[in-house]
Amino acid sequence: MRKMFILLSLLVVFSMALSACGGAAAPAPSKVLTTNFLSGDVPTLDPAVAEDTSSIQIAQETFGGVTHLNEVTNAVEPGLATSWDVVDNADGSQTITFHLRNDVPWVRWNGTKVEKVQNCDGKDRMVTAGDIAYGIYRNQAPANASPYAYLLGFVLKGASDFNNGKSTDFASVGVKAVDDQTLEMIFMSQVTYNVQLAGLWVAYAQPKWVIEGDCSGKVVAAGEKWIEPANFQGYGPFTLKEWVHDDYISIVKNPFWPGSEAIPQPKLDEVVFKMLDEPAQLAEYEAGKADHVSSVPQSDIDRIKADPALSKEFAISPQLCTYYYGFNTKASVVDDVRVRRALSMAVDRQSLIDNVAKGEQEPAQWFARPGLAGAPTIETHPDLGIKYDPEAAKAELKSYLDEKGVTADSLELTLLFNTSAGHQAIAETIQQMWKDTLGVTVKLTNQEAAVFWDTIKGKDTPQIYRAGWCLDYPDANNFVREVLAVNGSQNPADEKGEPTGGFNWKNEKFEELVAKAATEADLAKRVELYAQAEQIAMVDDVIMIPIYWYTNLDMTKPYVTRTYSSSGHEAFEKWDILPH
Amino acid sequence: MGRFIVRRLLYMLAVILVVSVITFLLMHAVPGGPFTREKSLPEETIKILEKRYHLDQPLYVQYTSYLYAVFIPHFTTTPPNAALSSQDDFLLNVKIGSLWIRWMNFGPSYRSRGRTVNDIFRDNLPISAQLGVMSLIISILIGMPLGVMAALKQNTMLDYLGMGIAILGVSVPVIVLGPIFVWVFGITLKWLPPTGWAAKPPFFLGFLPSNLNWEFFQHALMPSFALGLGSSAVIARLTRASLLQTIREDYIRTARAKGLQERVIIVRHAMKNSMIPVVTILGPLFAALVTGTFVTELIFGIPGMGKYFVTSITNRDYPVIMGTILLYAVFLVLANLIVDIMYAYLDPRIRYD
Numbered sequence: 001m002r003k004m005f006i007l008l009s010l011l012v013v014f015s016m017a018l019s020a021c022g023g024a025a026a027p028a029p030s031k032v033l034t035t036n037f038l039s040g041d042v043p044t045l046d047p048a049v050a051e052d053t054s055s056i057q058i059a060q061e062t063f064g065g066v067t068h069l070n071e072v073t074n075a076v077e078p079g080l081a082t083s084w085d086v087v088d089n090a091d092g093s094q095t096i097t098f099h100l101r102n103d104v105p106w107v108r109w110n111g112t113k114v115e116k117v118q119n120c121d122g123k124d125r126m127v128t129a130g131d132i133a134y135g136i137y138r139n140q141a142p143a144n145a146s147p148y149a150y151l152l153g154f155v156l157k158g159a160s161d162f163n164n165g166k167s168t169d170f171a172s173v174g175v176k177a178v179d180d181q182t183l184e185m186i187f188m189s190q191v192t193y194n195v196q197l198a199g200l201w202v203a204y205a206q207p208k209w210v211i212e213g214d215c216s217g218k219v220v221a222a223g224e225k226w227i228e229p230a231n232f233q234g235y236g237p238f239t240l241k242e243w244v245h246d247d248y249i250s251i252v253k254n255p256f257w258p259g260s261e262a263i264p265q266p267k268l269d270e271v272v273f274k275m276l277d278e279p280a281q282l283a284e285y286e287a288g289k290a291d292h293v294s295s296v297p298q299s300d301i302d303r304i305k306a307d308p309a310l311s312k313e314f315a316i317s318p319q320l321c322t323y324y325y326g327f328n329t330k331a332s333v334v335d336d337v338r339v340r341r342a343l344s345m346a347v348d349r350q351s352l353i354d355n356v357a358k359g360e361q362e363p364a365q366w367f368a369r370p371g372l373a374g375a376p377t378i379e380t381h382p383d384l385g386i387k388y389d390p391e392a393a394k395a396e397l398k399s400y401l402d403e404k405g406v407t408a409d410s411l412e413l414t415l416l417f418n419t420s421a422g423h424q425a426i427a428e429t430i431q432q433m434w435k436d437t438l439g440v441t442v443k444l445t446n447q448e449a450a451v452f453w454d455t456i457k458g459k460d461t462p463q464i465y466r467a468g469w470c471l472d473y474p475d476a477n478n479f480v481r482e483v484l485a486v487n488g489s490q491n492p493a494d495e496k497g498e499p500t501g502g503f504n505w506k507n508e509k510f511e512e513l514v515a516k517a518a519t520e521a522d523l524a525k526r527v528e529l530y531a532q533a534e535q536i537a538m539v540d541d542v543i544m545i546p547i548y549w550y551t552n553l554d555m556t557k558p559y560v561t562r563t564y565s566s567s568g569h570e571a572f573e574k575w576d577i578l579p580h
Numbered sequence: 581m582g583r584f585i586v587r588r589l590l591y592m593l594a595v596i597l598v599v600s601v602i603t604f605l606l607m608h609a610v611p612g613g614p615f616t617r618e619k620s621l622p623e624e625t626i627k628i629l630e631k632r633y634h635l636d637q638p639l640y641v642q643y644t645s646y647l648y649a650v651f652i653p654h655f656t657t658t659p660p661n662a663a664l665s666s667q668d669d670f671l672l673n674v675k676i677g678s679l680w681i682r683w684m685n686f687g688p689s690y691r692s693r694g695r696t697v698n699d700i701f702r703d704n705l706p707i708s709a710q711l712g713v714m715s716l717i718i719s720i721l722i723g724m725p726l727g728v729m730a731a732l733k734q735n736t737m738l739d740y741l742g743m744g745i746a747i748l749g750v751s752v753p754v755i756v757l758g759p760i761f762v763w764v765f766g767i768t769l770k771w772l773p774p775t776g777w778a779a780k781p782p783f784f785l786g787f788l789p790s791n792l793n794w795e796f797f798q799h800a801l802m803p804s805f806a807l808g809l810g811s812s813a814v815i816a817r818l819t820r821a822s823l824l825q826t827i828r829e830d831y832i833r834t835a836r837a838k839g840l841q842e843r844v845i846i847v848r849h850a851m852k853n854s855m856i857p858v859v860t861i862l863g864p865l866f867a868a869l870v871t872g873t874f875v876t877e878l879i880f881g882i883p884g885m886g887k888y889f890v891t892s893i894t895n896r897d898y899p900v901i902m903g904t905i906l907l908y909a910v911f912l913v914l915a916n917l918i919v920d921i922m923y924a925y926l927d928p929r930i931r932y933d
Contacts, residue, residue, distance in 0.1 A: 039878060039881070039887065040887065040891060041692055041695075043691055043692045043693060044692060044693035044694060046693055046694070049693050142628050143632070145625070145628040145629040145631075145632040146625075147615070147617070147621055147625060147629070149625055150621070150622050150625060153622075160624075163624065163625075163628070164624045164628075165628075223665060224665065224666050224693065224694035225694055227694060228694075244780045244781070244883070245692075245695070245699070245703050245704070245883070246703070246704055246883035246884075246887075247776075247777070247780060247883035274775075274776070274881065275881075275883070276775060276881040277878045277879070277881065279759065279879070280762075280774070280775045280878070280879060280880070280881040283759075283762045283763075283766055283767055283774040283775060284774055284775055284881075286767045287766050287767045287770060287773070287774045288770075289773065289774065448612070448894070449612075449618075449894060450611075450612030450613070450616045450894065450895075450896055451610075451611045451612045452612075453612065453616045453617060453618055453620065454611060454612050454616055457620055467618075468618070469619075472619075489619055489620055492620075
């Protein structure tokens with residue numbers, strides 16, 4: 001009996017050794033990059049309804065638009081379209097005809113590898129103009145209630161009416177698949193950023209056969225679940241492999257992506273995005289279990305900068321967002337431009353950045369962050385906008401106080417921010433600066449975010465409030481016009497165009513300038529127009545205190561080569577892991 | 581006992597209904613809605629979104645249709661196809677002949693397109709439950725012996741040491757202990773993975789990890805201890821206090837007079853009777869740990885349900901708020917029912933009929 005047992009054990013050990021040998025035929029190690037998203041499940045992978053950074057990041061890697069924005073320069077590059085013709089029509093509209101490449105197949109992860117998708121006749125399904133038109137249809141269809149329907153709604157002919165249900169015929173929308181490789185889009189005006197918008201995630205191609213079913217029932221309609229790994233189909237440089245909700249998403253290289261100069265074939269085999277809170281991300285990174293962290297907790301910045309090894313892996317790159325304090329220009333006390341100007345000039349932005357914000361942000365002199373198409377830069381416009389100037393600030397306030405016959409400490413001012421330790425620290429610092437320079441005491445109050453966002457746009461918008469803006473698309477128009485102008489995001493108005501809250505502000509000259517800038521084809525002239533508009537909003541009328549331009553702080557292991565994106569979405573197809 | 585349980589279950593239904601009304605009214609009374617954004621959406625878009633989720637209807641209609649979807653079983657001949665609409669996903673689907681009985685549709689999540697509250701229950705609740713049960717076991721295994729030891733060796737070094745540890749456990753919360761664990765064992769010593777949870781859906785029997793291996797325990801060790809230590813301290817202090825009181829009772833003196841062995845006196849007589857206060861807190865503790873713990877899950881990057889209790893409220897994700905609160909209420913009421921049944925077992929003087 002015992003002999004038998006020993007023999008059997010030996011046999012087991014032997015067979016295990018054998019099988020281990022069998023598996024040792026070493027394949028090239030696959031390049032898997034581990035990075036992260038902020039904690040909380042990625043809300044959706046459906047480009048038609050995506051609205052947040054992480055959803056759009058995955059959509060951008062697994063699909064792609066007719067045009068593509070360079071992640072570093074934000075220049076427009078070819079995407080699915082290799083070229084396009086722009087025709088200005090006599091009625092003020094613009095027709096853009098996109099010529100698409102014919103070599104991009106739809107693919108899926110079949111559980112073991114990426115494979116091409118076949119149509120009902122067994123032929124490869126290629127990405128066509130019709131698929132893109134269908135994507136735009138889904139983005140605009142009222143039943144899908146897409147939060148970002150307005151991006152195209154503002155510019156694409158007939159889109160807004162279709163989205164509101166005023167028209168039920170999608171043919172009335174200015175998008176048409178002329179043939180498989182030709183997509184025609186009609187835009188309402190001849191603005192320079194039409195080409196940019198046509199390539200955004202709201203206009204990505206989508207697989208109708210997966211969503212609605214096809215081949216007389218052989219392809220079962222997956223409906224809203226089409227974005228789950230079992231159903232998902234894409235065509236970009238990567239495709240979806242796994243999505244464990246609230247835990248991680250993994251995308252794998254799509255070997256059938258033909259590659260182009262703008263969007264090359266990925267060098268990485270797989271990218272894993274773990275959904276973790278900031279400190280947990282950093283812990284994973286420091287434990288060697290992640291190759292990249294997309295953000296660094298503010299409290300760790302000093303330690304990382306002081307650490308000889310970690311400081312080399314730490315990088316600061318511009319991020320196209322602006323942090324500011326808005327004024328309700330019709331509220332008491334701040335309804336006088338001198339008070340607003342004094343408050344803006346009394347903020348020592350550099351000191352705030354060095355001592356409190358600590359992210360090496362850039363002091364903001366105006367609203368549209370440099371780096372956006374059409375936005376002025378500090379190099380070309382060093383004196384544009386507003387700067388820290390305590391003496392001028394005191395003089396402005398004195399002129400107001402003398403006229404009203406009041407003292408600085410009698411002014412009643414309130415600053416509202418949304419509850420957060422970071423905003424609180426910044427508000428307290430600025431409160432102290434105002435006290436030291438101007439002698440005014442500003443009361444600080446805070447509200448929970450969802451309440452706050454309603455408050456700062458309502459008719460009871462407080463005197464001063466915190467706000468921020470990040471790009472939807474990298475053009476100054478998205479900042480200057482879509483936020484500040486009448487009916488802009490932070491300047492709501494009634495039907496007659498009279499302001500009802502937010503900045504509560506209207507300036508005809510400003511409106512003229514930004515409207516003109518939108519259609520100006522000459523870039524240098526455009527920049528000048530936006531510079532003039534900024535000067536009105538920041539200095540003449542002071543509707544806000546621009547505080548800082550964002551930077552992105554992230555850490556990458558030394559063996560990773562990469563590009564640094566300013567749009568918030570990384571181009572992982574340009575990343576690589578070196579042997580280490 | 582049977583009648584008692586039935587009565588309590590009916591009573592539970594009433595409690596759940598009251599909880600649902602209060603939650604529903606409170607969440608709609610709070611300013612800000614599910615579609616309030618930093619970048620405000622155009623009014624037309626908000627209208628379309630509200631229509632999609634029936635938020636344009638009067639509140640009482642919304643509430644009654646919610647009750648109907650959750651509490652009333654639906655009988656239908658069409659098989660469930662959650663794929664087509666996130667508003668048609670039931671937790672229980674039973675087929676009898678050609679008839680489908682479908683029950684408990686907690687609705688869609690407004691924040692995650694295509695996902696439902698039931699998806700969260702299926703994917704995230706089991707993970708929280710696994711963590712909760714393990715930390716509860718750890719807290720009992722540490723807390724009870726510590727308390728008993730402290731009580732039996734009252735006012736000795738052992739007592740002070742035990743209670744010192746307990747006070748430390750109470751006063752050092754997970755938010756401090758967790759990062760220390762991560763730093764020491766995850767980053768510096770690299771013994772354990774700093775974050776993550778090894779079990780993922782689909783789960784064995786719907787809630788058990790399908791991979792009960794070293795990898796699973798490796799990930800579970802730190803969070804279970806971090807979470808369990810705090811409650812073990814509470815259990816230790818309660819056990820000590822209760823046992824100290826019990827061993828001064830007359831029947832213990834009688835047992836001693838009879839000449840019973842000290843071990844028998846403590847284990848059979850004193851321990852059993854001193855368990856009542858401990859069992860009382862175990863009920864709510866169980867409900868709290870099993871449905872998810874926000875801080876622990878965040879620190880250790882565990883994809884459990886804890887964060888939904890908080891994020892659903894900040895997102896004004898109404899169905900998720902209702903779902904998580906009702907779930908917690910059900911666990912709490914059930915746990916208290918079990919506690920009441922335990923009383924009768926522990927103390928023969930307690931009878932319910």
